[in-house]
Amino acid sequence: MSVVSATEMLRRATEGGYAVGAFNVTSFVQMVAVVQAATAKRAPVIIQTSVTPTLFYGPRTIAGAYRALAEESVVPVCLHLDHCTDVDLCKRCVDAGYTNIMIDGSQLSFDENIAVTREVVEYCRSSGDVSVEGELGTVSGVEDQVAVVQDDAALCPVDKAVEFVERSAVDIFAPAIGTAHGVYSTPDPKIDYRRLGEIVQLLAQRQPLVPVVIHGGTGLGADIVRRLVGLGGAKYNVSTDLKHLLIDTSAEYLSQQRGSYNPGKLDSAVRDAHVARVGEWIDLLGSAGKA
Numbered sequence: 001m002s003v004v005s006a007t008e009m010l011r012r013a014t015e016g017g018y019a020v021g022a023f024n025v026t027s028f029v030q031m032v033a034v035v036q037a038a039t040a041k042r043a044p045v046i047i048q049t050s051v052t053p054t055l056f057y058g059p060r061t062i063a064g065a066y067r068a069l070a071e072e073s074v075v076p077v078c079l080h081l082d083h084c085t086d087v088d089l090c091k092r093c094v095d096a097g098y099t100n101i102m103i104d105g106s107q108l109s110f111d112e113n114i115a116v117t118r119e120v121v122e123y124c125r126s127s128g129d130v131s132v133e134g135e136l137g138t139v140s141g142v143e144d145q146v147a148v149v150q151d152d153a154a155l156c157p158v159d160k161a162v163e164f165v166e167r168s169a170v171d172i173f174a175p176a177i178g179t180a181h182g183v184y185s186t187p188d189p190k191i192d193y194r195r196l197g198e199i200v201q202l203l204a205q206r207q208p209l210v211p212v213v214i215h216g217g218t219g220l221g222a223d224i225v226r227r228l229v230g231l232g233g234a235k236y237n238v239s240t241d242l243k244h245l246l247i248d249t250s251a252e253y254l255s256q257q258r259g260s261y262n263p264g265k266l267d268s269a270v271r272d273a274h275v276a277r278v279g280e281w282i283d284l285l286g287s288a289g290k291a
């Protein structure tokens, strides 16, 4: 039985100095591949769906497939709803069987953000082992339906981080530190490492431990990824990379094999590419062998 929330696996990651990969999927082929890669690497793993794919398939369909895959796997697997601004959809996903929910109130005022996050936390607490991720400050770029331009992106104020965590009672915290969604336009993006380190330190001084999440993980060099993890990033989100991989692998297969009209082989090509790529991420994040 490997259906778990994110809390325990991420506390272990924080204490162990590695990060758990959180992979956004838009198809069941990708979901299968993520679990296969994590199983092969003996790594804890998080599957994420943003709002559009969640509504495309429906929360119950996604959660049903997740449960079947996770129960057969030997590694802990969490199903996370990513960047949801709609409290009702958060609750529907909890009812369907998601095990971690991100309520994204980052575009709201500080107090409104705390209020909506707290509402989702209370619902999750009353529904069993379901953890909640909250965000403070805004991560720039476009993540599904939530768009933030670079200039408007406000980083997480260090002095507000602990207050947000305590008043909202979130299990996992996503501070905006200068990473961005989508594709980076520069190989050296302005990431506020010091801010990340200070927030992790402040959160480490209180109980229970609240792990920290890194958003906008695609496109950063391996050294940057290791630095973010070394500073205490315990959940590392990978979304854009797998979107590109799905499209590129499909296009390449079709350019060579279109005439064979064999959907199973197309799916296999996509799966194999994802197993390999997710495995590389797991190695980079240091979570191999941690399950």
Ligand SMILES: [Zn+2]
Pocket (backbone or CB within 6 Å): 083, 139, 143, 181, 215, 216, 237
């Ligand atoms: Zn994100």
